[in-house]
Amino acid sequence: MSSKKTTPNKGVLVDLTKCVGCGSCTVACKLWNNQSFQNPENREEEFRNAHGENVKLDSNTWTTVEHMKVQKDGKEVWRYVKRQCMHCQDPSCKSVCFANAFHITEEGAVQYNPELCVGCRYCMIACPFDIPKYEWEKVMPSVMKCQFCSSKLAEGEAPACASVCPTNALIFGDREALLAQAHATISANPNLYIDHVYGESEVGGTNWLYISDVPFGDLGFPTNLPMGKSVPENIHGFTRFTPFIFAGGAALWTGVHLYSKRRHAVAEAEGNEKHD
Amino acid sequence: MQKHEEVENKGISRRRFLSVMAGAGVVGATATMTGCSPVSDPSGTGWLPNQYRSASAIPAQVKGRVPLDPNNRSIVRNDEKCILCGQCIEACEKVQSVFGFYELPVQDDFICVHCGQCSLWCPTGAIKEREDIEKVNAALNDPETIVVVHTSPATRVGIGEEFGMPAGAWAEGQQVAALRALNFDYVLDTNFSADLTIMEEGSELVQRITTGGVLPQLTSCCPGWVKFVEYYYPDLIANLSSARSPTMMHGSTIKTYMAEKRGIDPKKIFNVAIMPCVAKKFEIDRPEFNAAGKYVHNDENMRDMDAILSVRELANMIRQAGIDFNSLPADSPYDQYEGIGSTAGLIFGNTGGVMEAAVRSAYYLITGSQPPELLYHLEPVRGLEGIKKATLNIPGVGDVTVAVASGLGNARKLCEDIRAGKADFQFLEVMACPGGCIAGGGQPRTAVPPQDWVRQSRIDTIYAKDNAGDVLDSKENGGTINVKLSHENPEIKKIYEEYLGAPLSHLAHELCHTSYTSRADSIKPKNV
Numbered sequence: 001m002s003s004k005k006t007t008p009n010k011g012v013l014v015d016l017t018k019c020v021g022c023g024s025c026t027v028a029c030k031l032w033n034n035q036s037f038q039n040p041e042n043r044e045e046e047f048r049n050a051h052g053e054n055v056k057l058d059s060n061t062w063t064t065v066e067h068m069k070v071q072k073d074g075k076e077v078w079r080y081v082k083r084q085c086m087h088c089q090d091p092s093c094k095s096v097c098f099a100n101a102f103h104i105t106e107e108g109a110v111q112y113n114p115e116l117c118v119g120c121r122y123c124m125i126a127c128p129f130d131i132p133k134y135e136w137e138k139v140m141p142s143v144m145k146c147q148f149c150s151s152k153l154a155e156g157e158a159p160a161c162a163s164v165c166p167t168n169a170l171i172f173g174d175r176e177a178l179l180a181q182a183h184a185t186i187s188a189n190p191n192l193y194i195d196h197v198y199g200e201s202e203v204g205g206t207n208w209l210y211i212s213d214v215p216f217g218d219l220g221f222p223t224n225l226p227m228g229k230s231v232p233e234n235i236h237g238f239t240r241f242t243p244f245i246f247a248g249g250a251a252l253w254t255g256v257h258l259y260s261k262r263r264h265a266v267a268e269a270e271g272n273e274k275h276d
Numbered sequence: 277m278q279k280h281e282e283v284e285n286k287g288i289s290r291r292r293f294l295s296v297m298a299g300a301g302v303v304g305a306t307a308t309m310t311g312c313s314p315v316s317d318p319s320g321t322g323w324l325p326n327q328y329r330s331a332s333a334i335p336a337q338v339k340g341r342v343p344l345d346p347n348n349r350s351i352v353r354n355d356e357k358c359i360l361c362g363q364c365i366e367a368c369e370k371v372q373s374v375f376g377f378y379e380l381p382v383q384d385d386f387i388c389v390h391c392g393q394c395s396l397w398c399p400t401g402a403i404k405e406r407e408d409i410e411k412v413n414a415a416l417n418d419p420e421t422i423v424v425v426h427t428s429p430a431t432r433v434g435i436g437e438e439f440g441m442p443a444g445a446w447a448e449g450q451q452v453a454a455l456r457a458l459n460f461d462y463v464l465d466t467n468f469s470a471d472l473t474i475m476e477e478g479s480e481l482v483q484r485i486t487t488g489g490v491l492p493q494l495t496s497c498c499p500g501w502v503k504f505v506e507y508y509y510p511d512l513i514a515n516l517s518s519a520r521s522p523t524m525m526h527g528s529t530i531k532t533y534m535a536e537k538r539g540i541d542p543k544k545i546f547n548v549a550i551m552p553c554v555a556k557k558f559e560i561d562r563p564e565f566n567a568a569g570k571y572v573h574n575d576e577n578m579r580d581m582d583a584i585l586s587v588r589e590l591a592n593m594i595r596q597a598g599i600d601f602n603s604l605p606a607d608s609p610y611d612q613y614e615g616i617g618s619t620a621g622l623i624f625g626n627t628g629g630v631m632e633a634a635v636r637s638a639y640y641l642i643t644g645s646q647p648p649e650l651l652y653h654l655e656p657v658r659g660l661e662g663i664k665k666a667t668l669n670i671p672g673v674g675d676v677t678v679a680v681a682s683g684l685g686n687a688r689k690l691c692e693d694i695r696a697g698k699a700d701f702q703f704l705e706v707m708a709c710p711g712g713c714i715a716g717g718g719q720p721r722t723a724v725p726p727q728d729w730v731r732q733s734r735i736d737t738i739y740a741k742d743n744a745g746d747v748l749d750s751k752e753n754g755g756t757i758n759v760k761l762s763h764e765n766p767e768i769k770k771i772y773e774e775y776l777g778a779p780l781s782h783l784a785h786e787l788c789h790t791s792y793t794s795r796a797d798s799i800k801p802k803n804v
Contacts, residue, residue: 017381024340027358034322037356049355052346067346069384077384111319147319160320163328164360166340167380192381213381 009089009108010153011175011207012162013182014082016219017192018169021080023051023065025161025170029084032149032160035060040137057083059135062146063161070218079212081219082170084161085110085131085146086199086206090230093123093132101143108175108207109148117142128203128225148207175207182211204230325360338362342375342394345386349561350406350554351395351717357402363725364394364403371710373685377508378799385798387507389684391500391708392554392717397725405554405718408583409593415546415582416459423546424534425455426464426526426614429625430552430713431587433734437720438591439601444733446606446741449748451550453604454594462538464530465610466549467617467747469522470624470633471762472529472771473497476788477519478638478762479779481703485673486642490514491702492679492694495630497521499559500708502792504684508801509691510794518789522624523549523556524565526614527580528787531568533775534613542573547582552625552716555708556584564790571786586718612750616767618759619742626735627682627712628657628664631705635668635678637762643671652760658739660711660728662686665701677701683710692804711735 030037030050037047040059049055051065063084070079087110094102094110101116102123112123112132119141124132135141149159157163158172171178179200186193192213199206202225210216217223226234288296327338342364344353368375371393378387395403415421427448436445455463481493496502496517505512519525527547535542549556559565560581569578585593594601610616620636623629632654639647656666657680664680679701681687687706693699709716711731722730745760759765776784 020343020380020382021386022341022343023355024360027341027355027360028324028328030322030355031360032320032322032324047354047356049346051355075384078382078386149319151320157329160324160328163324164340166342166362166365 007106007108009175009207010148011087011108011173011178011209012159013171013173013178014208014210015169015171015185016079016081016210016212016214018167019065019080019082020167020169021051021065021067021078022166023049024164024166025082026050026061026063026065028160028164029063029146030061032152033062033147035062040135043137051080057131057133059133059137059144061133062144066220068219070214072214077214079214079219082161083220084208085148086129086202086208087146087148088203088230089205089207090203090232092126092128092203092231095232096122096126098122105148105150105153107148107150107153109150109153111147111150112143112145114142114144119143126231128222128231175209178209182209186211201228204228204233327362328360338365341365342368342388343386344403345388348386348388348390348406349558350388350390351392351403352406353403355402357400359400359402361399363397363399367393367397367725371683371685372708373688373804374504377688377802377804379802383798383800385795387799389500389503389507389708390555390558390717391684393709393726395554395717396715396719396721399724401721405586405589406557407589408557408585409589412546412548412583412585412593415548420544421546422461422540422544423459423548424462424464424530425460425548425550426466426469426523426530427451427455427550428466428523428552428713429470429617429622429629429738430716430719430734431550431590433625433714433737434552434587434719435591435601437722438588439594441602442733443722443730444735444737446737447601449606449608450601450604451590452610453608454590454599454601455550456608457599457604458593458597460548462534462611462615464526464534464613464615465617465621466522466526467619467621467624468614468765468767469526469529469617470497470621470630471618471765471768472525472788473519473522473624473630474620474633474637474762475768475772475779476525476784477517478634478641480517480519481634481638482641483780485676485702492699492704493517493702495634495703495705496790497624497630498706498708498713499553499555501684501687501706503555503558503795504687504708505691506793506795507799508688509695510796512691512694513792513794515694516792518785518791520565520788520790521556521559522621523551523584524559524580524790525788527560527565528567529771529775530614531578531580532572532787533771536775537613542568543575543578547580549581549584550587550590551584552587552713552719553584553709554586554717556718560584567787571783587720588718591720607748609748609751609754612752612767614767614771615750616747616757616759616765618762618765618768619745619747620760620762621765622747623738623742625712626714626738627660627707627710628654628680628705629712629738630707631657631666631678631680631703633762634703634705636760639668639670640761640763642673646761652742657705658735660731660735662710663690676703678703678705680705682707682712684708688804714738 039045050061053067055064066081091110099118103111132143132145162170162172182197198210432448436447494515531542565580569575620633636647636651657664667677714734715731745758749755
């Protein structure tokens with residue numbers, strides 16, 4: 001666990017009202033992480049952008065900006081939604097990974113190491129935001145996801161995406177300070193913003209935070225998540241019995257085995273006697 | 277039996293294989309779980325421009341790029357080539373005052389006036405025009421379709437640069453010859469419709485001045501500027517001249533007047549224009565531009581214009597066809613009926629040119645006599661200065677002040693003056709691109725970002741031609757004529773005599789004028 005952590009968690013505050021849908025962040029992500037614009041599952045297809053309508057995260061697209069037409073005050077408007085790993089403070093992907101491929105850095109980035117990945121895809125099922133993607137096209141596939149530019153963070157730099165945003169829709173900083181800024185922004189303009197900082201307490205808190213003028217549910221954010229408690233915490237009530245179930249199961253089946261072995265031996269001995 | 281045992285002895289037994297594999301698995305799993313495997317930081321194996329590598333507290337000065345609707349009619353961007361250098365923002369925000377001049381959140385539109393300056397600034401060519409070459413080729417290859425093309429004034433001082441000629445080289449004849457070689461059926465000159473615009477817009481100005489109409493009158497030839505007004509200054513729409521741009525006048529009159537003169541079924545005509553402009557691609561799709569069909573042919577689906585090619589696209593078509601541009605004749609004339617333009621029409625291609633051409637003919641329209649020598653060299657409105665003004669004394673009217681702006685950032689200043697009631701001019705010419713159409717978003721990328729020496733070279737060539745005043749007569753007539761005034765253009769006289777009647781006539785209104793749409797619902801302009 002990250003018990004030795006001394007640096008405050010870093011985060012990014014996304015102000016969705018300021019996003020103009022230019023997709024700079026998606027290009028920065030591709031440049032910095034050296035990823036192609038090809039669809040990994042369809043090499044025939046020409047390159048495609050990571051921003052636009054109906055864009056999806058995949059193994060070489062760690063962030064997207066989805067162009068969405070939504071209703072706002074009875075009018076159809078464009079809203080642009082950046083998607084990437086939320087970098088949970090207590091991530092369920094990490095808790096389910098038996099290969100220790102996930103690791104939380106000093107700055108709070110949920111870093112994923114493909115060299116340790118065995119390709120089981122537990123994290124894909126565990127993630128409440130549907131972030132990790134699989135390299136379906138590879139012979140030895142790994143899972144892939146946004147790393148929060150952990151190497152840049154370690155040097156005090158903003159992640160690639162946040163560093164290029166022309167409208168400051170993405171602001172990088174200490175999570176606690178960003179949280180205060182988010183609430184200040186909302187209270188300074190309560191008629192514009194929805195009074196909710198997405199990520200403040202969703203699944204126990206994420207390092208990426210969003211504020212918006214359109215309900216988060218309309219923008220494709222999951223809204224049925226446990227609040228204030230992380231997924232691992234939430235299911236601890238029954239997952240803590242796992243060792244006992246395993247040990248109990250082993251003991252039970254060993255007993256059954258020994259019992260049936262004994263019965264078999266007895267039956268065989270009796271049969272032999274009869275034959276004689 | 278013996279043979280089988282030999283084979284088995286040479287290989288590994290199944291039991292041994294399994295135990296080795298299981299052993300390796302246990303070692304591997306242990307190494308993995310204890311974290312003994314080499315772990316390198318998996319992020320950031322690529323590259324970012326230096327400006328983004330600073331510590332996070334210092335914001336990069338030039339950041340990101342402009343938003344661009346994936347369905348933008350004029351320009352497209354290839355993200356694979358984008359390096360986030362920020363030059364498009366420099367052009368859009370600092371030069372054109374479009375990006376960054378509206379409040380966020382956005383409404384229902386990607387704010388863009390389609391000027392295409394970003395495509396000239398983009399160092400990697402990631403931003404370029406949306407190509408319509410395939411559409412034009414399909415029309416050219418269809419034997420039933422009659423493909424008519426007209427070429428904008430500024431194209432002839434640009435296209436040569438695509439083929440190694442010096443900046444501003446005159447290549448009118450080569451361009452006409454190349455278009456014929458590409459199998460365009462009729463090659464016409466937009467200088468003609470520029471003259472037609474002067475007749476309509478000049479008459480409108482005279483009417484506004486003499487009858488107390490809304491002043492100052494704003495030119496409406498530039499579709500980027502028109503959309504800029506519709507976004508940012510919808511209250512000034514009444515000031516915009518109702519005259520269409522030359523391209524759109526040409527489109528509607530080709531499918532009516534020229535079709536009639538040549539006895540062609542207008543339904544078979546496919547109208548193409550070669551333009552220094554990418555906003556024209558947006559303009560031709562504006563719903564109101566179906567006058568030829570709506571008013572004359574009873575077919576509202578018939579578009580006045582069918583396709584626009586930038587100069588760069590035409591150059592690509594010429595190269596793809598294997599035509600040696602430089603060896604084409606320099607004196608190939610245009611076809612008749614809307615193929616001859618005066619040099620007043622020619623100077624439409626640079627900043628101040630529309631004004632100078634308009635003033636020459638307005639003088640005539642007001643006084644009935646030919647303009648004085650001064651109006652053939654209206655120096656105060658020439659050159660690359662962003663805002664220019666001149667005051668003229670016109671007998672019977674008195675002093676008239678005209679203003680010229682190129683680059684929308686400059687136009688914005690004058691719009692603010694008008695709004696504040698401080699406008700000291702009666703007529704304003706605006707070209708969205710700095711320097712005018714000669715440096716339009718569809719011109720060759722001879723210097724990146726665009727440079728004044730290229731702009732000036734192109735302008736110099738145009739004024740040199742205007743100074744001489746000689747234009748080639750049509751292919752059918754042959755020879756040369758000298759015509760520096762729009763109202764003196766023999767083909768202009770003919771179209772009014774034979775078809776339109778007079779400037780601002782009912783038919784002229786239907787075919788040569790238009791209306792505008794406020795886009796106030798799609799944008800909340802910032803107070804500047």
